[in-house]
Amino acid sequence: METIATRIIWVCNERANGNMSNFAREIGVTPAYISKLKNEPERVPSDRTVSDICRIFSVNRVWLETGVGEPFQPK
Numbered sequence: 232m233e234t235i236a237t238r239i240i241w242v243c244n245e246r247a248n249g250n251m252s253n254f255a256r257e258i259g260v261t262p263a264y265i266s267k268l269k270n271e272p273e274r275v276p277s278d279r280t281v282s283d284i285c286r287i288f289s290v291n292r293v294w295l296e297t298g299v300g301e302p303f304q305p306k
Contacts, residue, residue, distance in 0.1 A: 233298050234272045234273060235275060235276065235281070235295060235296055236268040236269070236271065236272045236273070236274050236275070236276070237272050238294070238295055238298065238302075239265075239268055239276065239284060239295070240265075240268060240269050241302075242254075242284060242288055242290055242295070242302070243265065245302075246288045251265040251266060251269070257287050257288075258280060258283040258284055258287060259283060260280060281295060281296065288303075289303050289304045290302060290303060290304070291303060291304055
């Protein structure tokens with residue numbers, strides 16, 4: 232089952248080439264937090280974290296939260 236945490240890790244892989252430290256720094260969290268999302272896929276991030284990921288990496292919020300639609304906003 233895909234969760235918001237697994238979709239966040241997917242975004243990290245797509246937009247930051249899997250570099251969790253750089254991805255974390257961009258969204259203002261610690262690399263340890265991203266690692267927790269990876270290891271605990273049922274974990275739900277804060278609204279601020281979701282908003283930051285969507286804004287910084289042009290991610291479709293509906294897709295990030297539900298898995299429905301396209302992952303990235305059109306340019």
